[in-house]
Amino acid sequence: MRCVSAWSPAGLSGIFETHIVEDPLLTGARGAGLALKKGVTVTACESEQQGVKISISDGGKIIPTVSTVAKKLLSMFPGQLGVEIYVDVSVPIGGGLGTSGASALATALAMGRLLGLRLSYLDLAKIAHVAEVECKTGLGTVSGLVVGGVVIVVRPGAPGNDLVDRLLFDKDMKAIIGFFGSRSKPEILSSARLPLIDTVGKRLIDELIHERSLEKLLEVSKRFSLETGLVTESVKRAFRALEEAGIPYAGQTQIGDAVFTLVHDEQVDRAVGVLNNLKAKTIVSEVSWEPARLV
């Protein structure tokens, strides 16, 4: 059975401004966040059974997005073939860690190669982006995962139509994420609060773009979660506890019930201690300069 695997960083964003128009290739979000070394590995294998079969290591919430990508690519294959897809997710799903976008992108890369489709990286990333938009699981995530690093999506849209900048960070810095629970993204993205969220997001992203620094990214992320009311009680407590421990720069993963920060090595234990005390599931990861790719 021939198989191809692809990996994608997980990705979190601390701030966003949606940009939803008729064309899904121009739909997206401005925003900022991180690509993480912890992520998702997707293995796509030829199968004798027609159609697409999907198995996911942790929960099933992202199946619709992965399935949309897989069916789209299979429909472009000129012969008769079935595909089995195994998604191995090493971070929690539903916590604003970009698992749907990462899985969609890795699925597109693995299947593009497995089927020998003459599609480039951007062709495949566009298919993953459109699946995210259609399934309402994300808007700007794929843009960041195609680039890697600490990213600012300056112009929204599918990869190739977007514009992504990055921020420098010291080599000893680690991302710390405290995950409190799952949260439904489609609900918030369809809610009446969206115009307010976008107004706040636009103002703060403009501030960040004016002063492109890591501290500013974390500062506007925190203010975004507070000013939009997207902040959860758990994250609010985490902001306070981190501040008391001398870590004032932190944000909320959008749209999740999780807090994140980026600290130097000597502060890692302290940040983890604070989050463990709050009963968060705590993840420590380097930032990934590598984009999603075949492995």
Place this chain on the structure above:
Amino acid sequence: MRCVSAWSPAGLSGIFETHIVEDPLLTGARGAGLALKKGVTVTACESEQQGVKISISDGGKIIPTVSTVAKKLLSMFPGQLGVEIYVDVSVPIGGGLGTSGASALATALAMGRLLGLRLSYLDLAKIAHVAEVECKTGLGTVSGLVVGGVVIVVRPGAPGNDLVDRLLFDKDMKAIIGFFGSRSKPEILSSARLPLIDTVGKRLIDELIHERSLEKLLEVSKRFSLETGLVTESVKRAFRALEEAGIPYAGQTQIGDAVFTLVHDEQVDRAVGVLNNLKAKTIVSEVSWEPARLV
């Protein structure tokens, strides 16, 4: 003495079409090539001596470009400071392996962080790109090194203005480069042959963009070097010897006296043997999915 280091992949291109206009941010080249895991490390250190001092591990040809970047950034620093820059190049200089662009980009990243300038990755990459254009050492190299992988520069220009796509390649593939000697780039880029070169380049890049595959990249690279007359006698011999050994897909590094190919693991020894027989300095490297970054 405070120091900051940055790394950049080396980069080669097999084909190009220059796009030279008045604005250096819109000047660049369309083309295609590889970012390599072998590359350049630049360390920038604060110094008590005013101005910029540069040391390079292998030859001095790329000093003007590095110096242009360093002086530009130092001029943006609000205080009085001197900088010492150490460039450690692990591939030959002058062979079309992008060492000037890689050194310029790594210098920009290291100095941007050392000086605490509030410049983003794209801001710094633009400075490196403009230095390459001004010093006539390259046109589209920085575009590829900012992205990583097997790249196609679809729209020319400085990073942020350009559009770069990538091709997928199997994980066991290695880039093999046979380096025959140094070659002067400014001379060719100012020559009367440039209109012919660009006509051939445009036609073949359009072919590649129409059929985005690795084989096509190598095929148009070889045809480009032959049809433009840029091919050297050594590279012509290498094409023939590789073909006889069952490796028909190879190109010439532009603008260098070196041949390159991308082969599966089981063909690496054969390709290296052929190039060693021709007395080439032979380099084996993985393709780097990582862009230039702080280390």
